Amino acid sequence: MTLFLIMADQRLFGTNGIRGIPNDDLTVDFAIRVGKSIGMFVSGDVAVGRDTRISGDMIASSVLAGLMATGHNIIDLGILPTPALQYYCKNHALYGVMITASHNPPQYNGIKVIDRDGTEIERPSEEKIENIYSTGSFNMVRWEDVGRIRYVSDAIDQYIDGVLSKVDVRRIKERRFRVLVDTGNGAAYASTPKLLEKLGCSVVTLNANPDGRFTSRNAEPKPENLKELMALMANGNFDLGIAHDGDADRVVFIDERGNFIDGDKSLALLVKNFASASDIVVTPVSSSDTISDVCSAIGATIIRTKVGAPIVARTMIQNGAVIGGEENGGVIYGKHQYCRDGAMTLSLMLDLMARSNRKISELIRELPPYFLEKRQIERTVDWGLLERELRKGEKVDTTDGIKIIKDDGWILIRPSGTEKILRVYAESTDMAMAKKYADQYVAKIRDLQEKLG
Incomplete structure (x- = not known):
């Protein structure tokens, strides 16, 4: 089971929508229920698109079934980039759903909800959908009112x-x-x-x-x-x-x-x-x-x-x-x-x-010379425990994760919102120092996780 599909009263949405592995945690039943939850939140016709993943048709069909069961007509845009769907939603003042897992490996897929202005919905809106999902407050329409699908072929143009x-x-x-x-x-x-x-x-x-x-x-x-x-x-x-x-x-x-x-x-x-x-x-x-x-x-x-x-x-x-x-x-x-x-x-x-x-x-x-190194490491312990240890004796910025400020650079460590990993960024005007900081803090995280685990 992946981390980011959590049932009941906890979060469904990560940093960029819902992500999971089809037929593992991103099941047909789950996707239908999410579709019904989205359907209870949005209004009017809903534009839907997907990327090229093998599971796209299955997950899209499941979400669409939930949307149509709650009375929404579907505008199916087919396979297209996420920003193309967002542009269509903005221009036509429609809610949208994108079936994608973006950069994740092919076994993943996801569900992203787009607002009528073309932006991804805000966290308060996600919370409302999560609450509907948790309580099962679905209103199934009568048979003659179920939604239907209309296919649009010029969204990319x-x-x-x-x-x-x-x-x-x-x-x-x-x-x-x-x-x-x-x-x-x-x-x-x-x-x-x-x-x-x-x-x-x-x-x-x-x-x-x-x-x-x-x-x-x-x-x-x-x-x-x-x-x-x-x-x-x-x-x-x-x-x-x-x-x-x-x-x-x-x-x-x-x-x-x-x-x-x-x-x-x-x-x-x-x-x-x-x-x-x-x-x-x-x-x-x-x-x-x-x-x-x-x-x-x-x-x-x-x-x-x-x-x-x-x-x-x-x-x-x-x-x-x-x-x-x-x-x-x-x-x-x-x-x-x-x-x-x-x-x-x-x-x-x-x-x-x-x-x-x-x-x-x-x-x-012509740009100012900075060097940014990126690493990632599996997260095996609670982030709160790890953060407390990492910030000891350090000058930090806690806007997101923990950013450790040094005289000659900085190191940012934060838990991913889409995978069970920690992302580590290290920057300096000296390439060797940026690499040193990145390697140093990956090693420190590994040692701390072994100790805390």
Whole structure:
């Protein structure tokens, strides 16, 4: 049993929706009950989409059955990126449900609820759905009032048109960029190549077929999973390499020499060029201080939040922020929509390269030099016990998890909201020191868990 599907009066929703393993804890019966719970909370027609996972049809059908049993008509958008569903919900003022486990391995799937403004629902709304689930307060409609399914085939086209409206298409087309894109067999297998073609790019694709087993590579767009893409970039004549996660709300970039660009650096680069003095930029405590330095240089104000795209998005809305996002390639561009959006992010990057007439490696080199190391370790003991031990004698920030502040850097340790692991981030202006801190605290956590366990 996985950690994040907990019955009765406890949480169902993690950092990004409900996650689990189909026919283990994410069962058909569970998904139907969740569908009925969502149905009792939302109103009107409900838009539904899914990524390419093998279990997508089964989980989607189960959730849809619950929604229709509570009287909701379904607008089935098929396989598409999560931000494409969110764009459809925003434009049509509809609630939505996305069946995806994003970057998780292929055996996982999940259920994400989208609000009528296109954002992921807030925690108070999740709590209401959890309470309905727990109490079983379902109102089944009469047979003649059950919902029906209507299929819509142009949601991706609407989404692409929305993205194109926010960049200078003519300028990008003039550059005739040569782009190598790895969609990872995920939800953007058709949409991102189509978008790039509309931007006048010469497109070469990797893994641009829907394979729910992710047999070509892991869905998480990390350097160790993108070796083929990086090798082709190093040996080919490409301007930019692009890789998505499973549901394409994130994107990472590879430069023309085959070098992986960390998500915090691509976010900082976009902040530097698309935010202005007096603007507000929102990012979690896990993001690099590169972004802080960039904001200081342009006169923008930075707000740090807990980790989680919905938290960042809501904070952006509350403060009227234009741009924000996370260090994992999840950029939120408020002029388009308040959610992580891989297609919007890659379009902004191409727009920047076109208007600057410079290579992405040259643009990245101008950013303040920070080095961020990431690790993860299985969590085997209660987080509260571990946190108390880790903070002893340290200067800490407890916005999310525990951020240990050093004179020459920082270390953030926090429990994942989607997996039973601890995520460890370490940053310094010295690469060796960042690696030292990361390794040191992973070892310390391992020792503490053995002691406390």
